[in-house]
Amino acid sequence: MNDRPDLAPPAPAVPESPTDVSTAASRSGLLLVGAAVLFFSTSPVLVRWAAVSLSSYEIAAGRLLLAGLLVLSVAALRGERLAAPARWPMFVLVGLVAAIHFGAYIGSLSFTTIAHSLALVYTAPIFSALLSWWLLGETLKPQQWTGIVIAVTGVAIMAGFEPRFDRTMLIGDALALLSAVTFAIYSIAGHRQRHHVSLLVYAGAIYLAGGLWLLPLAALNFSARGYTLPAILSVVALAVIPLGVGHTLYNAALRRMRATNVNLIATQEVTGGILLGILLLGEIPSLATLTGIGVTLVGIILVLFEPA
Numbered sequence: 352m353n354d355r356p357d358l359a360p361p362a363p364a365v366p367e368s369p370t371d372v373s374t375a376a377s378r379s380g381l382l383l384v385g386a387a388v389l390f391f392s393t394s395p396v397l398v399r400w401a402a403v404s405l406s407s408y409e410i411a412a413g414r415l416l417l418a419g420l421l422v423l424s425v426a427a428l429r430g431e432r433l434a435a436p437a438r439w440p441m442f443v444l445v446g447l448v449a450a451i452h453f454g455a456y457i458g459s460l461s462f463t464t465i466a467h468s469l470a471l472v473y474t475a476p477i478f479s480a481l482l483s484w485w486l487l488g489e490t491l492k493p494q495q496w497t498g499i500v501i502a503v504t505g506v507a508i509m510a511g512f513e514p515r516f517d518r519t520m521l522i523g524d525a526l527a528l529l530s531a532v533t534f535a536i537y538s539i540a541g542h543r544q545r546h547h548v549s550l551l552v553y554a555g556a557i558y559l560a561g562g563l564w565l566l567p568l569a570a571l572n573f574s575a576r577g578y579t580l581p582a583i584l585s586v587v588a589l590a591v592i593p594l595g596v597g598h599t600l601y602n603a604a605l606r607r608m609r610a611t612n613v614n615l616i617a618t619q620e621v622t623g624g625i626l627l628g629i630l631l632l633g634e635i636p637s638l639a640t641l642t643g644i645g646v647t648l649v650g651i652i653l654v655l656f657e658p659a
Contacts, residue, residue, distance in 0.1 A: 384608070387597045388617055390596050390597030394620075395628055397593070404579050406572040409569045410457050415559070415561040416590075418555075419555050421555075422554050423552070423555035426552050446559070448537050449537055449557050450565045451533045452533035452537055453561065453565075455526045456530040462524075465625060466636035473618040473651065474647065476654050476655050478534075479535040498650040500650070505647030506647055508646055509643030509644065538605065615655040621648070
């Protein structure tokens with residue numbers, strides 16, 4: 352009989368329980384969306400720099416096309432296969448949603464402030480909840496309805512008590528709201544496709560399709576003189592940092608956590624974007640804007656909060 356502990360047969364491996372796997376996935380999802388927020392936060396400043404000489408259509412199309420090619424190239428280097436042709440109509444449709452989301456968001460920054468644009472874009476969870484209630488018959492809890500009312504109140508504070516609010520800012524805010532609606536649809540689609548298409552193939556195909564949707568509008572607004580070195584570098588940075596890396600991490604988090612939880616953490620792009628706007632552009636939000644943002648975020652948290 353062998354009594355030496357170093358030669359004893361190894362103990363059988365204990366399989367991980369579903370709870371352990373779920374917890375590990377949630378933790379990795381938290382890290383992914385946290386990193387995504389850091390990359391997202393660079394977007395408003397980079398858009399402002401590019402918009403000095405380029406139209407919103409050129410910026411949106413350029414960043415989506417470049418990011419799509421970048422992510423699909425990484426997928427190819429990893430040996431990942433393209434999705435079956437049956438999935439392509441889905442890519443085209445979600446790509447259109449992405450095109451509207453990014454185009455409206457970039458356009459909004461030409462009319463309104465960074466603070467207004469980001470705060471309104473991140474009302475997306477409210478639209479996710481309302482769409483699920485309206486189209487899927489999901490029940491909204493009392494605190495969610497309360498949160499919606501509070502968030503709308505916050506938006507009203509931003510608009511009604513903003514001393515600089517005018518027709519131009521109204522257009523920008525409306526574009527930001529359109530971006531929020533399409534961001535909600537984009538997030539729901541990304542969460543539902545997590546078991547059907549690999550992350551890099553899905554993200555790259557969506558970005559590329561979105562860029563192709565915007566390409567005709569970019570061509571109509573093409574101006575050769577607008578393609579200065581700072582503008583080109585800003586678009587490339589937009590493609591790589593907040594989109595190629597940031598949104599791909601965001602889509603990765605959607606595959607590991609509930610979409611509502613991912614959206615909740617992603618709202619902190621509002622904080623990061625405002626801080627970078629202050630530091631790099633000197634764009635200081637008014638007291639009314641900060642108050643409205645605070646009220647709006649409280650409402651969004653109530654919409655997303657799920658008691659244990």
